[in-house]
Amino acid sequence: MRCKTLTAAAVVLVMLTAGCSTLEKVVYRPDINQGNYLAPADVAKIHTGMTKQQVAYILGTPMMQDPFGNNTWFYVFRQEPGHASVSQQTLTLTFDSNNVLTNLDNKPKLDGQK
Structure with a gap:
C-alpha cells in the first residue's frame, strides 16, 4: 500500500512540474506588433539627398521625432510573437536645416529585448 502511495505522489509531482511548461504553450497568446512596419523594398528606396516630403511619401509618418528639434525621425517596429x-x-533618419536627408541608420533586429 505504501508503494502505491509513493508512486502516486511521484506521478502527481512529475505531472505538476512538467505541466507548467507545457501549459504555457497551450494558452493562446496573440502576436503584438507595434510601430511602423517597413518593408525592405521601401527602405531600399530611401537615400541621402531626399527631402522630408519624399521620405514621408515612401515610409509614412515617423513613430517619433527628435523632441529637441525636428531634424531626426525615428521609425520603430516592435514585434512580440505569442x-x-x-x-x-529601428530606422533613424537625420535631416539638415534645409530638410534634406543627410544620414540613414538602419539598426538590425535584436532578439530577446524586453
Whole structure:
C-alpha cells in the first residue's frame, strides 16, 4: 500500500512540474506588433539627398521625432510573437536645416529585448 502511495505522489509531482511548461504553450497568446512596419523594398528606396516630403511619401509618418528639434525621425517596429522572443527594428533618419536627408541608420533586429 505504501508503494502505491509513493508512486502516486511521484506521478502527481512529475505531472505538476512538467505541466507548467507545457501549459504555457497551450494558452493562446496573440502576436503584438507595434510601430511602423517597413518593408525592405521601401527602405531600399530611401537615400541621402531626399527631402522630408519624399521620405514621408515612401515610409509614412515617423513613430517619433527628435523632441529637441525636428531634424531626426525615428521609425520603430516592435514585434512580440505569442511564444517567442521580442524583436525590434529601428530606422533613424537625420535631416539638415534645409530638410534634406543627410544620414540613414538602419539598426538590425535584436532578439530577446524586453
